[in-house]
Amino acid sequence: MPLLFTIFIAKIILLASRILGRGGGSALPGLVAEKLDPSIGHRLAARIPHGSIIITGTNGKTTTSKMVAKVLGDRGEKLVRNRAGSNLSRGVVSALVEHASFGGRFKENMGLFEVDEAAMPAVCRMLQPRAIVVLNLFRDQLDRYGELDTTARLIGKGIGATNAQLILGADDPLVASLAGYAADPKKVIFFGLDRSPQKPLASDATADSTTCPKCGRALKYSRRFYGHMGHYSCPLGHFDRPQTQVNISGLSLNDESITLNANVDGQKVSGQVGLPGVYNAYNTAATLALSHSLGVDGESALHSLHQIEAAFGRVEKLEVGDKTLYLMLVKNPTGFNQVIQTFLLDKKEQEILLIINDNFADGRDISWLWDVSFEELASRRHALQVAGIRASDMALRLKYAGIPTRHSQTKIPKALKHFIDQLPAGGTGYVIPTYTAMLESRHWLARRYKLKGIWR
Amino acid sequence: MSKPAPKTKSLTILHLYPGELNIYGDRGNILTLVQRLAWRGYGAKVIRSTVGGQVDIGRADLIFGGGGQDRGQVAVGEDLQRHGVDLQRAADDGVPMLTICGTYQLFGSGFTTLEGQTIPGIGIFKAHTMGSTERMIGNVVVDTSFGQLVGFENHSGRTLLEADQQPLGVVKKGFGNDGRSGMEGAVYNSVYGTYLHGPVLPKNPHFADALLLAALRRKYGLTDIEPLDDALEQQAARDASRRPQ
Numbered sequence: 012m013p014l015l016f017t018i019f020i021a022k023i024i025l026l027a028s029r030i031l032g033r034g035g036g037s038a039l040p041g042l043v044a045e046k047l048d049p050s051i052g053h054r055l056a057a058r059i060p061h062g063s064i065i066i067t068g069t070n071g072k073t074t075t076s077k078m079v080a081k082v083l084g085d086r087g088e089k090l091v092r093n094r095a096g097s098n099l100s101r102g103v104v105s106a107l108v109e110h111a112s113f114g115g116r117f118k119e120n121m122g123l124f125e126v127d128e129a130a131m132p133a134v135c136r137m138l139q140p141r142a143i144v145v146l147n148l149f150r151d152q153l154d155r156y157g158e159l160d161t162t163a164r165l166i167g168k169g170i171g172a173t174n175a176q177l178i179l180g181a182d183d184p185l186v187a188s189l190a191g192y193a194a195d196p197k198k199v200i201f202f203g204l205d206r207s208p209q210k211p212l213a214s215d216a217t218a219d220s221t222t223c224p225k226c227g228r229a230l231k232y233s234r235r236f237y238g239h240m241g242h243y244s245c246p247l248g249h250f251d252r253p254q255t256q257v258n259i260s261g262l263s264l265n266d267e268s269i270t271l272n273a274n275v276d277g278q279k280v281s282g283q284v285g286l287p288g289v290y291n292a293y294n295t296a297a298t299l300a301l302s303h304s305l306g307v308d309g310e311s312a313l314h315s316l317h318q319i320e321a322a323f324g325r326v327e328k329l330e331v332g333d334k335t336l337y338l339m340l341v342k343n344p345t346g347f348n349q350v351i352q353t354f355l356l357d358k359k360e361q362e363i364l365l366i367i368n369d370n371f372a373d374g375r376d377i378s379w380l381w382d383v384s385f386e387e388l389a390s391r392r393h394a395l396q397v398a399g400i401r402a403s404d405m406a407l408r409l410k411y412a413g414i415p416t417r418h419s420q421t422k423i424p425k426a427l428k429h430f431i432d433q434l435p436a437g438g439t440g441y442v443i444p445t446y447t448a449m450l451e452s453r454h455w456l457a458r459r460y461k462l463k464g465i466w467r
Numbered sequence: 468m469s470k471p472a473p474k475t476k477s478l479t480i481l482h483l484y485p486g487e488l489n490i491y492g493d494r495g496n497i498l499t500l501v502q503r504l505a506w507r508g509y510g511a512k513v514i515r516s517t518v519g520g521q522v523d524i525g526r527a528d529l530i531f532g533g534g535g536q537d538r539g540q541v542a543v544g545e546d547l548q549r550h551g552v553d554l555q556r557a558a559d560d561g562v563p564m565l566t567i568c569g570t571y572q573l574f575g576s577g578f579t580t581l582e583g584q585t586i587p588g589i590g591i592f593k594a595h596t597m598g599s600t601e602r603m604i605g606n607v608v609v610d611t612s613f614g615q616l617v618g619f620e621n622h623s624g625r626t627l628l629e630a631d632q633q634p635l636g637v638v639k640k641g642f643g644n645d646g647r648s649g650m651e652g653a654v655y656n657s658v659y660g661t662y663l664h665g666p667v668l669p670k671n672p673h674f675a676d677a678l679l680l681a682a683l684r685r686k687y688g689l690t691d692i693e694p695l696d697d698a699l700e701q702q703a704a705r706d707a708s709r710r711p712q
Contacts, residue, residue: 160537216494221486221489222538224538227487227538227542228519229486376619376621376665377619378665381495381666381669382492382495401706401707403702403703403706404703406703407669407703410699411502
């Protein structure tokens with residue numbers, strides 16, 4: 012199939028799906044284009060002048076992509092990007108088709124794609140990226156992938172199909188072990204955290220990769236930050252945390268930002284990043300490491316991150332009438348624990364609505380709720396309400412954590428209305444949904460409160 | 468001199484290899500056992516075994532083992548052999564045990580991987596597990612002598628029971644032991660093996676109470692335990708059983 016013909020057809024489909032419905036159209040053009048010409052992605056990607064970057068891992072893909080885009084955008088780079096969530100092969104192809112001209116040329120000079128872990132083999136082969144960032148690997152939609160080791164193997168397969176510069180999280184044992192897939196061991200940069208000001212949760216059950224990849228024995232930790240993130244070594248000496256080229260020391264936290272000192276391959280830099288939580292310190296370190304590998308100076312990269320907005324659904328502040336809602340997406344126990352630690356642990360008597368769905372995009376297995384440290388909140392007297400398809404499971408989980416549920420309602424619009432109505436005038440509420448629950452919540456809130464820019 | 472307070476009845480729960488087999492919310496099962504004891508005024512002490520570590524199986528009133536990844540299972544399979552005799556003795560003696568997924572497989576005669584390697588088990592169940600390329604994932608509902616159990620399964624091993632091995636129940640929805648026989652789990656004395664996680668005990672409180680009662684009967688001679696308000700548990704079980712496989 013001639014390239015230009017495929018582009019033409021895919022662009023027509025893109026246009027049609029835009030006219031027919033909002034929100035749609037981010038996967039279909041790619042799907043059709045790949046049917047017409049399976050090599051379309053590869054052929055188009057090869058035409059991006061300065062090549063492509065892939066960002067993958069369980070938590071932080073969308074946020075880190077946003078950070079990298081800010082840093083590179085400030086340097087005048089024009090980027091081809093896929094939409095958040097459209098991170099399978101067809102989503103990447105759709106983005107390529109959308110940005111390419113009818114003549115198959117790009118005005119952008121670099122590609123930046125967040126890629127689903129399971130799509131890595133196909134997308135790596137397609138893009139032949141110049142750099143791959145792997146952030147972390149936690150349990151997420153296990154029912155889709157089977158096991159974490161399987162996910163790691165898929166990413167490894169992707170890495171092995173390229174000659175890319177690797178940027179790997181050193182504090183995650185499974186991610187660090189991916190260095191073994193590098194075509195050239197010299198093209199690996201590790202990033203990590205020296206220490207964290209946050210005390211680990213007493214009942215953190217989210218450590219998923221705590222055994223040695225060689226012998227299966229439990230790793231020994233000299234420092235542990237959250238989940239299995241920390242400084243570790245195999246008791247028999249098979250494997251330990253690699254030396255970092257980019258590391259964050261001196262970290263301080265508040266509700267809205269982090270302040271940090273970092274060492275970027277020998278250059279000492281310090282500054283403030285406008286996103287909260289230890290997890291965003293990791294995303295920052297990954298961004299600094301990638302920027303460094305692209306020749307961006309650490310000081311100016313960090314400066315770019317001073318003013319950055321949260322990604323879609325990740326701690327969004329919404330004004331609904333005279334009340335304020337914080338919308339915070341949760342997808343897995345590690346992310347949920349980070350929300351608890353960053354926003355709820357040091358407060359009392361807050362109004363909280365947890366919305367749990369078990370649709371495919373949420374992960375159909377909700378057993379992960381039992382690994383979230385709700386017990387830590389038992390003494391904080393927060394007022395909790397539950398909603399969503401699995402509201403009763405959420406209420407049950409809270410019961411066993413010693414936390415009563417104030418109100419339970421399966422239907423999300425009804426639950427939101429009830430939640431907002433009972434907030435005191437000028438009050439604040441925390442809405443914590445899973446993925447499809449977030450989409451439905453945003454949709455309903457946007458319509459009811461005529462919020463602009465909330466839907467895209 | 469005042470009389471000493473009556474000593475609280477308390478159970479010692481042994482959690483097998485939580486460091487190596489820990490990925491399917493199994494912690495929820497331990498939480499459920501501990502809370503349901505506490506709500507009735509009983510104490511609980513949870514002890515843990517580790518690969519290479521010391522543990523006295525004889526101290527345990529109730530034993531739990533969960534599921535993990537293949538790599539954890541290899542290390543556990545080797546280490547479990549050290550305790551095989553003690554665990555069999557406890558099983559014969561009526562100590563209640565709940566084994567899920569990976570531990571269930573190792574409580575049978577062994578696990579033969581796709582590559583043809585066999586990780587030996589400890590043979591409490593007359594069952595053998597074969598690796599397969601198909602992953603059996605989804606919501607699952609099983610009819611058992613306790614009534615209905617609901618949960619979620621996620622395994623690629625197919626467990627085949629010998630003719631005289633009693634299953635835990637019959638699959639109503641889902642795959643169960645092997646996706647073909649219609650059987651789910653295995654029972655020997657008060658030892659239960661199953662693929663249900665989710666975790667299994669919170670939404671199946673009658674099953675949790677059966678394990679607790681078996682332990683309390685064996686240790687203190689109790690013949691029944693106080694009922695609890697399980698309305699929320701039953702609601703969650705109903706909602707889960709209505710979800711598609």
